[in-house]
Amino acid sequence: xxxxEQPESQGRTRFILKKMLGSLLTLxxxxxxxxxxxxxxxxxxxxxxxxxxxxxxxxxxDLRTAFGLDESLWVQFWAYVRQTLQLxxxxxxxxxxxxxxxxxSAIPATVALVGISAVxxxxxxxxxxxxxxxxxxxxxxxxxxxxTMVFYSMPDFWLGMILLVGFAVVLGWFPVGxxxxxxxxxxxxxxxxxxxxxxxxxxLTLTLAYLGEYALVxxxxxxxxxxxxxxxxxxxxxxxxxxxxxRHAVPNALLPVxxxxxxxxxxxxxxxxxxxxxxxxxxxxxxxxxxxRGPDLPMLxxxxxxxxxxxxxFNLFADIAYAWLDPRVEGA
Amino acid sequence: xTSLAMQRRRATAGRVLTQFRNSKPGVIGFVVLLVFMxxxxxxxLLADVRELNxxxxxxxxxxxxxxxxxxxxxxxxxxxxxxxAQFVWGSRVSLFVGLAATVLTIxxxxxxxxxxxxxxxxxxxILMRITEWxxxxxxxxxxxxxxxxxxxxxxxxxxxxxxxxxxxTARLLRAQVLTVxxxxxxxxxRSLGAGNVHLVARHILPNVSGLILANATLAVPISILTExxxxxxxxxxxxxxxxxxxxxxxxxxxxxxxxxxxxxxxAGLGILVVVLAFTLIxxxxxxxxxxRLGQAx
Amino acid sequence: xxxxxxxxxxxxxxxxxxxxxxxxxxxxxxxLAIGDSLGLAGExxxxxxxxxxxxxxxxxxxxxxxxxxxxxxxxxxALSPGGLRAVRWTTGAIVFQGALHALNPVQTAGRxxxxxxxxxxxxxxxxxxxxxxxxxxERVGLPANLLEAYPHQLSGGQRQRVxxxxxxxxDPQLLIADEPTxxxxxxxxxxxxxxxxxxxxxxxxxxxxxxxxxSVLTYVADRLAIMYAGRIVEQGPxxxxxxxxTHPYTQALAAxxxxxxxxxxRRAPSGLAGDPPTPGALPSxxxxxxxxxxxxxxxxxxxxxxxxxxxGQEAACVLI
Numbered sequence: 001x002x003x004x005e006q007p008e009s010q011g012r013t014r015f016i017l018k019k020m021l022g023s024l025l026t027l028x029x030x031x032x033x034x035x036x037x038x039x040x041x042x043x044x045x046x047x048x049x050x051x052x053x054x055x056x057x058x059x060x061x062d063l064r065t066a067f068g069l070d071e072s073l074w075v076q077f078w079a080y081v082r083q084t085l086q087l088x089x090x091x092x093x094x095x096x097x098x099x100x101x102x103x104x105s106a107i108p109a110t111v112a113l114v115g116i117s118a119v120x121x122x123x124x125x126x127x128x129x130x131x132x133x134x135x136x137x138x139x140x141x142x143x144x145x146x147x148t149m150v151f152y153s154m155p156d157f158w159l160g161m162i163l164l165v166g167f168a169v170v171l172g173w174f175p176v177g178x179x180x181x182x183x184x185x186x187x188x189x190x191x192x193x194x195x196x197x198x199x200x201x202x203x204l205t206l207t208l209a210y211l212g213e214y215a216l217v218x219x220x221x222x223x224x225x226x227x228x229x230x231x232x233x234x235x236x237x238x239x240x241x242x243x244x245x246x247r248h249a250v251p252n253a254l255l256p257v258x259x260x261x262x263x264x265x266x267x268x269x270x271x272x273x274x275x276x277x278x279x280x281x282x283x284x285x286x287x288x289x290x291x292x293r294g295p296d297l298p299m300l301x302x303x304x305x306x307x308x309x310x311x312x313x314f315n316l317f318a319d320i321a322y323a324w325l326d327p328r329v330e331g332a
Numbered sequence: 333x334t335s336l337a338m339q340r341r342r343a344t345a346g347r348v349l350t351q352f353r354n355s356k357p358g359v360i361g362f363v364v365l366l367v368f369m370x371x372x373x374x375x376x377l378l379a380d381v382r383e384l385n386x387x388x389x390x391x392x393x394x395x396x397x398x399x400x401x402x403x404x405x406x407x408x409x410x411x412x413x414x415x416x417a418q419f420v421w422g423s424r425v426s427l428f429v430g431l432a433a434t435v436l437t438i439x440x441x442x443x444x445x446x447x448x449x450x451x452x453x454x455x456x457x458i459l460m461r462i463t464e465w466x467x468x469x470x471x472x473x474x475x476x477x478x479x480x481x482x483x484x485x486x487x488x489x490x491x492x493x494x495x496x497x498x499x500x501t502a503r504l505l506r507a508q509v510l511t512v513x514x515x516x517x518x519x520x521x522r523s524l525g526a527g528n529v530h531l532v533a534r535h536i537l538p539n540v541s542g543l544i545l546a547n548a549t550l551a552v553p554i555s556i557l558t559e560x561x562x563x564x565x566x567x568x569x570x571x572x573x574x575x576x577x578x579x580x581x582x583x584x585x586x587x588x589x590x591x592x593x594x595x596x597x598x599a600g601l602g603i604l605v606v607v608l609a610f611t612l613i614x615x616x617x618x619x620x621x622x623x624r625l626g627q628a629x
Numbered sequence: 630x631x632x633x634x635x636x637x638x639x640x641x642x643x644x645x646x647x648x649x650x651x652x653x654x655x656x657x658x659x660x661l662a663i664g665d666s667l668g669l670a671g672e673x674x675x676x677x678x679x680x681x682x683x684x685x686x687x688x689x690x691x692x693x694x695x696x697x698x699x700x701x702x703x704x705x706x707a708l709s710p711g712g713l714r715a716v717r718w719t720t721g722a723i724v725f726q727g728a729l730h731a732l733n734p735v736q737t738a739g740r741x742x743x744x745x746x747x748x749x750x751x752x753x754x755x756x757x758x759x760x761x762x763x764x765x766x767e768r769v770g771l772p773a774n775l776l777e778a779y780p781h782q783l784s785g786g787q788r789q790r791v792x793x794x795x796x797x798x799x800d801p802q803l804l805i806a807d808e809p810t811x812x813x814x815x816x817x818x819x820x821x822x823x824x825x826x827x828x829x830x831x832x833x834x835x836x837x838x839x840x841x842x843x844s845v846l847t848y849v850a851d852r853l854a855i856m857y858a859g860r861i862v863e864q865g866p867x868x869x870x871x872x873x874x875t876h877p878y879t880q881a882l883a884a885x886x887x888x889x890x891x892x893x894x895r896r897a898p899s900g901l902a903g904d905p906p907t908p909g910a911l912p913s914x915x916x917x918x919x920x921x922x923x924x925x926x927x928x929x930x931x932x933x934x935x936x937x938x939x940x941g942q943e944a945a946c947v948l949i
Contacts, residue, residue, distance in 0.1 A: 026468050033469070037477060153553065153607040155560050158579060158600035165588050176589070229731040233795075236685050237745040238717035248733050255735075270470040274561050278583065288476065292565050295480045307473040315468060327735060327779045 015323055023316040030308040035080050038301045039073070084305070090298035094290065099302040102287060109179055110276070110283030113199055114268045117206035122261045124207070125214025126254070132215065133222035133253075134245055144215060152212030157274035160205040164278060167201060174201050177280030202279040206272060210264070217260055222253035255326050259318045266314030270307040348542075351620045361612030368606050372423040383417035384573060400594045407594040410585045418578050419598045425574035426603065429490055430556035436494025437555065438548045441501025442540075448502065449509030450536060460506070466499040475558060479567040486569045493558050501547055505540055512539045542621035549614035553607040560603055575599040633699070634802050634835045635661040635684070635721075640696035642679055642688065644908075650693070651909045653679040655859040657696075663802070666829060666836035668850030668867055670843050670882070672905040676859040677839045681807045684837075685717050701802060718745045721803040722796035724789075726811055731792060732780040739776030742766075742795045751799050765794040769824060786817035793824065804828075805837045810845060822848055843882050847871050855879050858906050858916035861935065865942030875938035876946050877921050915947070923948060 083089070089099035125148070132144040151159070168174045175181065180194050225231070226249060234244045269284065276285030284303060291299035352358050371378065382388045394412035395403055406415035448459040475492050482488040512535070562568060563576030564583070573581075582588070582596035642654040654676040661667050669677045682688055684698060686705060698705040701720045708716060725731045733741060742765060743758040745751075752758045763773050769790040780788060789809055796804055806825065810818040826849065828834055838849050846853055846867055853867040855878065863876040874880040881901045903920040906912055912919050918928040927947060935943040 026465060029465050030469060037481065149611065150604070150608065153611060154604040155557055155564070155576075155579070155600060157561070157564060158596065158603070161579070161583065161588055161596055161600070162593075165591055165593060169589060169591050229725055229728065230733045232682075232687055233723070233725060233731060233792075234733075234744075236687055236717055236723050238714040238719070238748050239744075240714065248736075251735055252733065267470055270473045273472060273476075274564055277565065288473070289565055292476060292480060292567060297480070300477055300480060304473045304477050307470045308468070311468055311470050325735075328781050 012323055016320055019316055019319045023312050026312050027309060030305065030312070031081065031084060032077075034301060034305050034308075035077055038297060039076065039080070089302035089305070092291075092299045093294050093296040094299070099298050102299065103284065103302055103306060106282060106284045106287045108283075109281060110269065110272060110285060112195075113202055113206065113276070113281055113283060114265075114272050116199065116203050117210065117272075118261070118265055118268050120203070120207045121210035122214050122257075122264075125211040126218045126257055128211065129215040129218025129257075130222055130245070130250060130253075133219040133226065134249075136223065141219075145219065148212035148215040151208050152216075154209075155274070156205060156209035156271075157278045159209060160202065160275045160278040163201050163205055174198075179282050199281075202272075202275055202281050205275050205279075206268070209275075210268065210271075213264070214257065214260070218253065218257050221256050222249060225249050225253045228252075255322065258325060259322050262314055262318030262321050263311075264314075265317075266311035269310045348620055352616060355616045355619070357612040358616030361609040361616070364605060364609040365613065368423060368427065368602070368609070371420060372427050375420045375424055379414065379417035379420040381417070381421060383414040384421060386411035386413060389413045397590060397592055399592075406598055407592075409581065409587070409592075409595050415578075415595055415598065418573055419575075419602060422573050422575045422578055422599060423602060423606075425486070425569075425572045426556055426559065426576065427606070429486060429493075429559045429574060430552050430606075433490045433493035433497070433555035433559065434548055434552045436490060437497040437551055438501055438544060440494060441498035441547075442505055442544055444498065445502040445505025446509050446536065446540070449506040450513065456506075459502070463499045463502050466496070467503075471496050472558075472561065475562060476565065476567065479562055484567055484569055486572055489559055489562060489568065492562070493555050497551065497554060497558070501551065504547055505543065508540045508543050509536055512536055542617070546614055546617035546621050549610055549617055552610045552614075556603060556607055556610075575603050632663045633660050634663045634665075634701060635837075636697075636699040637684075638697040640680070640683065640698060641694070642676070642683055643693045644679075644689070645691045645693065646909070648909060652911070653859055653908050654683070657856075657859075657861055659854060659861065659864065661803070661835055661837065663835055664829075664833040665852065666838060666850045668846035668853045669837060669839045669856060670841060670846055670853065671856035672841055674905050674908060675856040676908070677856050678807055680856075681723065681805050681837065681839055684803075684805060685721055685723060686713055687723075715749070718796075718801060719749050719751075719799045720801060721805060722799070722801040724792045724796045724804065724806045724809050726808045728812060729780060729788070732788060734780055737777050737779055738783065738791045742776070742791065742798055745795070745798045749799050761798070762794075765797055768797070768828070769794045770820075785813055786820065789813060789817075789821055790824070793821075793828075797828070801834075803835045803837070805839070807839045808841075809838075811840065811842070818845070825849060843871065855882070858911055859908060860916075860945065862917070862946070863938075863942070863944040864935070865939065869939060869942055873939060873942075875942060875949060876944035877923050877948075878917050879944070881922075915945075 087100050089103075091097065092099050092102055095102060128144045128148065132141040135141055164176065168176045175198050177198075179198050180191070181198075231244055231249055234248045235241075239247070270288075272281075272283070273285035273288045275281070276283050277289035280286065284306070287299065288303050290296070291303065352362075375381070389408070389412040392412075394408050394414070396408060396410060396412050398404070398408040400407040400415075404414050404416050406419060409415055409418070444459055444463065448456045448463075475496050478492045478495070479488060482492065559568070559574060560576030560579065563574050564580045566580060568574060568577045568580065570577075576599075578599040579596055582592070582599075587593075587595040637660070638658050640654055640657045641652070644651040644653055657676075657680060659667065669680065671677050679688070683694060684700065684705070688694070694706065700716065703712075703716060703720075705713075705716075732738065739759070739762050742762045746758045746761060752761060759776075762776060766773055766776060771787060771790050771794065775783065775787065775791075780791075783791065792809070804825075809825075810821050813821065822845065825836070825838075829836055836849070838846060840846060850867045852864065853870040854861045854864040855870070855876065856862065857878050863870060863874065863879045870879060871883055874883050878901075901920055906916050906919075912929075914927075914929045915921070915924075915932050918924040921928065925947070931947055933945045933947050933949075935945045936949055938944040938946075938949045
């Protein structure tokens with residue numbers, strides 16, 4: 001007899017809801033943490049805003065009142081919560097534009113770069129890991145494992161610098177930075193090609209840098225699976241080796257990899273900071289690098305919140321994806 | 333400690349050493365690390381520290397942006413300073429920060445993990461909640477934020493890395509402590525009237541120390557890479573030049589456009605090699621601590 | 630001359646390990662006629678599972694095999710990879726111990742039962758496969774709704790039946806059962822044994838039943854072969870071997886089970902001291918001599934061959 005007492009769908013729904021609640025709580029924690037971190041340490045935002053400018057003390061006091069900074073911390077906190085919900089993250093010190101606008105305009109560039117790299121590194125890394133595990137201890141395995149370990153051990157932005165110097169400066173095959181050629185009027189397909197031309201090197205950098213993790217995780221996951229009896233059974237049934245691997249071994253081995261991939265999407269968003277800086281790629285990473293040089297604290301605060309929210313969201317996504325894929329997960 | 337206990341400790345240490353010696357990657361990693369440690373320690377013998385000072389460099393009449401061969405083993409930078417000197421002296425900072433930050437990480441992580449696993453109950457739940465929250469917050473942005481707020485010096489960087497990296501160690505150790513706790517001899521000891529401290533010191537710690545060591549060795553690469561990234565982004569200590577700082581200076585001062593590869597290649601290579609060395613050693617120690625991993629690999 | 634479904638001559642299997650070659654099976658020979666059942670008994674490490682796996686060539690890469698295995702008239706070791714795949718499951722099928730991981734955790738039971746049908750094209754369509762899988766489940770006594778269940782949702786006994794249904798999917802001539810009842814409760818064990826008995830009676834299914842539990846074999850097996858340290862040390866009709874064991878090892882094994890109805894046998898000390906030898910470090914001469922209550926000096930140097938010890942019975946002991 002089946003061992004669950006409710007229909008399976010109910011158990012799973014409860015699991016998902018529980019995870020969503022958890023994520024919400026974590027988001028709340030991040031909000032509070034964000035506020036505490038920035039407000040309490042940054043004791044005089046108005047002073048910083050007008051640093052070095054000759055502004056009469058009365059004006060500054062007025063501004064303080066206007067911004068509610070002479071209120072108690074508690075009132076300030078609720079104002080902060082309200083503003084956050086209204087997507088009001090303040091004004092950037094450097095650009096004098098609303099932080100939200102700056103962030104939104106930078107999102108597409110990062111999503112494109114990080115999206116492409118994450119997908120490529122996941123696919124290539126996983127395939128590499130499968131081959132390495134299946135042909136364990138052969139030259140293929142050693143080459144793949146060593147190669148990915150080397151890439152994983154270097155600073156990703158350093159790899160970017162090398163690729164930039166090699167392929168853009170010396171060979172001139174690729175542009176030295178940015179997303180499009182300056183002053184170009186290209187439209188449609190030409191614009192797309194130009195963008196692809198620009199994204200190539202940074203995407204290559206990120207892909208190579210993250211391959212390693214996927215390859216290593218897939219490899220050990222598959223090695224764990226390879227000792228299982230059901231693979232011998234599959235072979236005994238008369239299946240070809242490749243079919244045994246792809247139909248029985250790999251699906252079981254991929255479960256942890258799927259989780260890793262989903263979680264990584266969240267982290268890779270913030271992992272491209274240094275690489276974007278190297279290639280002057282106009283995304284969230286470059287915005288962060290620029291904000292650091294200020295320090296443009298409202299920007300940093302807004303970016304931090306966004307990065308955290310992304311991680312929380314993708315962690316939730318990973319949990320749900322795993323629950324959907326693994327029939328053994330039945331709920332609380 | 334009784335002589336029997338000492339004998340046992342020595343036997344275990346001997347066993348670990350032999351196993352380590354038999355592992356080719358482990359030995360390679362160890363030798364490489366030794367070389368770099370020596371370089372860092374012998375820095376004054378290998379390169380004149382005054383070469384790091386731009387005023388001194390100018391006074392010496394060094395050329396700017398000199399390629400290797402035309403001046404010194406690794407050429408000069410935009411401020412006429414010897415790149416070789418920067419490499420040698422930079423190794424000190426990178427290694428020191430990497431190790432110190434790891435010590436902090438492992439200390440916090442171990443205490444949290446062991447207490448959490450051993451005491452259990454409400455304290456465990458609370459500590460694990462905190463750990464999970466920290467794990468969710470993206471590591472680099474948090475480090476950036478903290479570093480921006482705290483200011484740019486070496487100790488802050490060490491603090492920042494330690495404070496952001498401890499969660500995974502904590503989780504690992506808690507799991508291990510839970511496994512050890514379930515073993516009979518802990519119960520027997522308790523029924524013999526052993527106090528908590530005794531239990532932790534005599535039973536828990538010896539059984540998790542292998543894991544702590546392996547984890548620590550594998551945590552050093554993360555610390556080094558994080559310090560490098562933070563320095564590259566401008567959050568490093570301006571007065572002490574780590575390899576990451578060298579990379580930052582190379583980037584900001586246009587070494588790439590000039591194809592002054594000698595400026596940024598060595599520092600990055602240094603990081604790569606040291607990180608690889610620690611990784612190899614760490615993986616070997618992991619296998620020794622948990623033999624099942626060895627078969628799987 | 631009765632038709633043989635399986636003929637094994639002088640089979641020797643050696644594993645290659647980092648510690649050197651490990652001889653798991655050392656010169657085993659036996660025949661199995663169509664419809665017959667052979668029980669293979671022995672302690673862990675005696676080579677019985679290795680032997681079973683070798684009959685479908687499921688041994689790990691690097692294993693050295695010599696000898697001859699003729700299955701359904703075909704020379705097993707001379708088959709091409711394609712020929713081997715064709716023989717697997719259609720001529721001989723294995724039923725493993727029904728541990729949780731003998732079945733793929735992420736596929737339903739039904740799908741795994743149908744898989745060999747598609748591989749060997751024994752069905753013309755998906756529907757036919759589904760119909761047949763329902764039939765198989767009925768035959769092994771499982772309700773049809775369990776076809777859609779995942780392995781972790783089934784009990785140990787149910788999983789074992791799924792493995793049996795799966796093994797029968799392509800109507801094999803030979804069923805090799807490797808410890809199929811070892812992990813089960815006594816009641817469930819009895820049920821599974823009864824099922825296997827029924828299946829044999831319904832068709833002329835030949836059976837090799839492997840276990841370390843002698844008492845089970847007297848129900849299922851016509852003939853019995855006792856293995857020790859990679860060789861067969863006694864074989865013959867199962868009842869004869871059990872009641873009139875001629876090899877000291879078999880005698881010890883049989884004596885380990887108290888006879889129901891004879892209280893005295895419960896109180897008499899029995900069972901064998903010591904552990905079975907590790908295949909990589911076998912004792913000299915007769916490998917059983919360190920534990921043998923009847924061992925003599927010559928047992929340390931002579932490893933005896935099988936010799937006749939009764940009607941249809943053979944044992945490998947110098948005392949015969």
